[in-house]
Amino acid sequence: MTFLFYIFAALTLVGGIGVVVYKNPVSSAFAMILSFLGLAALFIQLDAYLVGILQILVYAGAIMVLFLFIIMLMDVKAEENKTFRGGAILGAILVMGGFAAALVKVLLDSRIGEGKLAPLAESEQSDVHAIGDLLFTQYWFPVQIVGVLLLVATVGVVVLSKKEMK
Amino acid sequence: MPVFYLEIIVVVLGLVMLMVDAFVKLEDKRHIAWIGVLGLICVFFLLFKVEWPTTTESTFWKFYDHEEGTRGFSLFYKGIAVLCTIIVLIMGAEFRGVIQKYIAPPEPGAHPQSGLGEFFALPVFACAGLMWMASASNLVSIFVALETVTITFYVLVAYMRRNVGSLEAGVKYLILGALSTGFLVYGFTWLFGITGSMDLAEIKTALASENVNVAAALFAFGLIIVGLGFKVGAAPFQLWIPDVYQGAPTPITAFLSVASKSAGFIVLLRIAGCFLSSAYLSEKIGAVLVVIAILTLLYGNLAALPQKNFKRLLAYSSIAHAGFLLMALASPPGKSGGLNSPAVVISFYLGAYLLMTLLAFLVMTAVRNTQEDESVDAYAGLARRSPFLAFALLIAMASLAGIPLTAGFFGKFFVFKLAFENGASWILIAAGIIGAAAGFYYYLKIVASMYWAEGDDEADSISVSIPSKVTMVLLMIGILVAGVVPNAILSLLG
Numbered sequence: 001m002t003f004l005f006y007i008f009a010a011l012t013l014v015g016g017i018g019v020v021v022y023k024n025p026v027s028s029a030f031a032m033i034l035s036f037l038g039l040a041a042l043f044i045q046l047d048a049y050l051v052g053i054l055q056i057l058v059y060a061g062a063i064m065v066l067f068l069f070i071i072m073l074m075d076v077k078a079e080e081n082k083t084f085r086g087g088a089i090l091g092a093i094l095v096m097g098g099f100a101a102a103l104v105k106v107l108l109d110s111r112i113g114e115g116k117l118a119p120l121a122e123s124e125q126s127d128v129h130a131i132g133d134l135l136f137t138q139y140w141f142p143v144q145i146v147g148v149l150l151l152v153a154t155v156g157v158v159v160l161s162k163k164e165m166k
Numbered sequence: 167m168p169v170f171y172l173e174i175i176v177v178v179l180g181l182v183m184l185m186v187d188a189f190v191k192l193e194d195k196r197h198i199a200w201i202g203v204l205g206l207i208c209v210f211f212l213l214f215k216v217e218w219p220t221t222t223e224s225t226f227w228k229f230y231d232h233e234e235g236t237r238g239f240s241l242f243y244k245g246i247a248v249l250c251t252i253i254v255l256i257m258g259a260e261f262r263g264v265i266q267k268y269i270a271p272p273e274p275g276a277h278p279q280s281g282l283g284e285f286f287a288l289p290v291f292a293c294a295g296l297m298w299m300a301s302a303s304n305l306v307s308i309f310v311a312l313e314t315v316t317i318t319f320y321v322l323v324a325y326m327r328r329n330v331g332s333l334e335a336g337v338k339y340l341i342l343g344a345l346s347t348g349f350l351v352y353g354f355t356w357l358f359g360i361t362g363s364m365d366l367a368e369i370k371t372a373l374a375s376e377n378v379n380v381a382a383a384l385f386a387f388g389l390i391i392v393g394l395g396f397k398v399g400a401a402p403f404q405l406w407i408p409d410v411y412q413g414a415p416t417p418i419t420a421f422l423s424v425a426s427k428s429a430g431f432i433v434l435l436r437i438a439g440c441f442l443s444s445a446y447l448s449e450k451i452g453a454v455l456v457v458i459a460i461l462t463l464l465y466g467n468l469a470a471l472p473q474k475n476f477k478r479l480l481a482y483s484s485i486a487h488a489g490f491l492l493m494a495l496a497s498p499p500g501k502s503g504g505l506n507s508p509a510v511v512i513s514f515y516l517g518a519y520l521l522m523t524l525l526a527f528l529v530m531t532a533v534r535n536t537q538e539d540e541s542v543d544a545y546a547g548l549a550r551r552s553p554f555l556a557f558a559l560l561i562a563m564a565s566l567a568g569i570p571l572t573a574g575f576f577g578k579f580f581v582f583k584l585a586f587e588n589g590a591s592w593i594l595i596a597a598g599i600i601g602a603a604a605g606f607y608y609y610l611k612i613v614a615s616m617y618w619a620e621g622d623d624e625a626d627s628i629s630v631s632i633p634s635k636v637t638m639v640l641l642m643i644g645i646l647v648a649g650v651v652p653n654a655i656l657s658l659l660g
Contacts, residue, residue, distance in 0.1 A: 102385065109381035110360075141229045142310045145298060148177055149314040152291045155184065156321030159269075159284045 005045060012038030023080050025071045029064060036060040050127045169216040169301075170230060172209060172244065173294045179205040180290035187283025195279040199259040199286040203633075206252045206293065213245050228365060229307035231436075238659050242513055243300035243432045245658070246520055250425040251293035253524045253641075255286055256633050257417035257531045264534065265415060268326030285325060289421060292318040299429040305354045305364040308433055312350075312397070315429065316343055319422060323414040335413025342396065342406045350393025356386035366440055373444040380446055387441050387451055391458070394437070397430035399488045401461035411481035416534055419477065420527035423484040428516045431491060435509055438495060455496035456590070460597040463489030467601035470608045477540050479608060480526060483566060486601055487519055493598050494581045497590040506587065510659055511580045517655045518573035518648060522565035525641040529559045532630045545612060547621015552628045556616045558638045565645045567609035568602060573648035573655070578602060580652075 015035025022028045036059045043052035135143055183198050218232055231240050269281045295314035302308040324336020360382045361372035395403040411419045441451045466486030473479040491512050500506030532555055537544055549556035565574035585595050648655050
C-alpha cells in the first residue's frame, strides 16, 4: 500500500508543478486534473471514499470544465508569449522554499502520525451516511449559514454579469 | 427574545429587501435602503433585549458563543456590525448617483435605477455574517461566517463594474482574499490535527495541557495569523488595502474598513486568546504579535505621510489603526480585568474607530457627489463652501489623530496605558509613539487645507441629504461624548 501511496503522491506533485510551469493555460488546466486525480486516489487509500469521489466528480469534473470554458474565451496566445521575470521566480522560490522548510521542520519535530484516530473503514456506517448524518444533525447551523452564503453569491453573480446594453 | 433570533431577523430583512426590489414597483429605489435602515435600527434596539439560553443541549450552542464572561463582547461586536451597516446604507443612498453611473445602463423598458436594489440588500446579508462572526465559538462557524462576509465584499467592491478602478480592486481583493483564506483554512486543519477539536474552548484546554505539540501549534498559529492578518490589514499582509480601498465604491470602503476589521479582530481575539493562555506558547506567540504590531504601526503611519488622495490616505490610516489595535493585543495582559485586559481596550478602540472613520467617510461621500476629484486638494477651502461638512471632518480628523476631548484620544490613551503598565517591549512603545506623532501630521494636514488653503470658492455649494446630516450630527455627538466620558462605551462591554 505504501508503494501505491508514493505513486499517487508523485502524480499529485507532478500535476501541481505542471500547473505552474506550463505556459499554455489549457495544459495547466489538464495538469490540474492530473493533480486532482492523484489526490482523489490518496483520499480513497485513507478509506475516505466520498471525499475521493467528490474530488473527481466536483473538482476534476465540474469545476475543471468550467475553467476550460473560461480559458477558451480568453486569448490563449497572449498568455503563451508571457515570460517569467527573474525577480518573480526568485521571490517564489524563496517564499515556497521557506514555507517548505518550515513544514518539514515542523513535521520532523512534532509527533504527528502517532495516530489516535480510528481507521474510517471500521466505523459502522458507510462514509456517505456518516457525513450526511453529521451535516444535518451536529453541523446543521453552519450548513444554514452556507445557505445564506450561496444566496449572496447567486445575487452577486447576477449583478456583476448582467448583459450590457449598447 | 432569544439571542440567536437577531441574525435570523437580519437575514429575513435582507430577503424582504430583495423581494421588494423584485416585485414592488418603486419610483425611487432608495426606499429599499430606508427599509434596511429602519429594520436594522429595530435590530439595534433588540440587542439590549436579548435573553441568553438556560439549557444549552442543542448542538446549535456548540457554534454560538454563550459563555457568561463573553456575552457582553459578542453583543458589542454585533452592535458595531449593525451600526456600521445602517450608516453604510445611508451613505449608499447618498452615493446612488455615482453607483448608477458605473453599473450597466438599464435595458430599454426596465426601471431606470435597475441594479441599485441589490447594492442595498447585499450589505444586510454581510451584516448577518458579521454578527455570526461576533458569536462564532467554533472553527467551522468562524469559517462559514467569515466566508459569507468576504464573498459579499468581493461582489460589493467590484460593484461599479464599468469603472476600471473598482474592477481592479475587485479582482485584487478576490485573488488575495482567496489566497489568505487558503492559509487560514490550512491553519485550522493543523489546529484540528493537534487538538482533535474544532471547538475553541476545547482547543484552549488542549493547547494549555503539557503534552501540547509546540512546533505544530506555532506553525498553525503562523498560518492563521497570515489569514486573519489579511482581513484586519496587518503588515506584512496589508499590500491590498490601498488599492482596494481606493477603487471600491466609497460606502463599501467604509464598510470594509470598519465592519470587516472589527469582525476580524473579534475572531483574532478569540483564537489568539486560546494560544496566549497556554504557558508553553504564550511567550513565542507574544513575540510574533509584537513584530507584526511594530511593522503595521510603522508602515501604516509613515506610508500615509506623502499621500495626496484622501481615500488612499484613509486606507493607510486604517492600517495605522490596525497597528494600534495589534499593539494592545501584543501587550501582555494584566491580572485585573477591565482596562487591564487587551480585549476591553481593543473593543473600546474599535467603538471609537467606528464613530470617527464613518464620519470621515460620510463627509467624503457628500463631497464626492459634487466633484469627481478625490484628492486632498479637493478639500481646500471647504470651510468656506460648506462650514458644516468642514466642521464634521475637523472632528473626525481630530479624533483619528487622537486629540483630547475626542473618542480617539481615549482609544490611544488606553492602548498606551496598557502597554506601559504591563511592561510591553520598549520598541513596541516607541513604534506606537512614532506612529501617533506621524498621525498628527497627516490628519491635521487635511484640517489645515480645509480652513486655511485657497480653494475654489466659486464651486457649487455641497448639498447633504437630511438622513446623512442627522447621522453626521449623531456621530459627532458620539465622538465628543465618548471623548469626555469614555465609560459611555466601556459600560456596554459589561
